[in-house]
Amino acid sequence: MATILSVSGSPSPTSRTTRLLRHLDDRLRLQGHDVTPLEVRTLPAQALLGADFRHPAIVEATALFERADGVVIGTPVYKAAYSGLLKSLLDLLPQYALTGKTVLPLAxxxxxxxxxxxxxxLRPVLSSMGAAHIVPGWFLLDKDITGGESGEGGGNGAPSIAPAAAEALERVTDHFSAALGGRTTVLARTA
Structure with a gap:
């Protein structure tokens, strides 16, 4: 199946956005995809803020984008836009880093x-970077994502997502998976 890069643009180590993405990563793996998580907050701040394109961590992040068939971009929304941390990474990638890729934006x-x-x-930036196909994204309210930290949400670190939000999120994720050639008909609801 496809190689997917799952990018969290949240600066928080206890981020609901990141927990949500890791939950979706599991679903995408069950559909046959090879998923690599990337938390932008773990990249060196000096490299991001100093626009050090040649820093080994930035070079490796760029390579992850190059190898991916599909990219999930998740971000918290601050001041009506995606996070500045995500912006810092996107600015360091080549202009057409998403050329030929299918992208799922989440917020x-x-x-x-x-x-x-x-x-x-977010969508205009992803489009300007050459994404071949940006599937319909999804926005979730923070209050609809609970647990998932230190054994909360069932004890396994998985977040609990409000039923209506979970159902919509599964449809969006399955649409992304199908666009990449994934198996979507064999999965039951996970929320």
Whole structure:
């Protein structure tokens, strides 16, 4: 199946966005994909802020994008846009780093006032980077993602997602998987 890079643009080590992505990674693996997680916050701050294109960690992150068939981009929404941390990484990638790739944009936030951040802030950047296909993204309210830390949410580190949000998220994820040639019909609901 496809090689997928799952990128969390959250600066927080206890991020709901990251927990959500790791949950989706598991679903995508069950559908036959090879998924590599990347948490931008783990990259060296000096390299990101100093635009050090040649730093080994940035070179490796760039290579992960190159090898991927599909990319999941997850971000919390701050001030009606994707995170500055994610912006720092995207700025260091080659102009057309997403050429030929299928991309799934996801965002989390505290209010439905931020729901358009995917379409008006993130999607244009992903498009300008040459994405072949940007599937419909999804926005989840922070309150719809609970647990998943230190054994919460069932004890295995998996987050609990509100039923309506989980169902919609599964549809979006399965659409992305199908666009990459994944098995989507064999999975039952996971939430």
């Amino acid at each position: 989390t936030g505290g209010s439905t006032a931020h729901v358009l951040a995917i379409d008006y802030a």
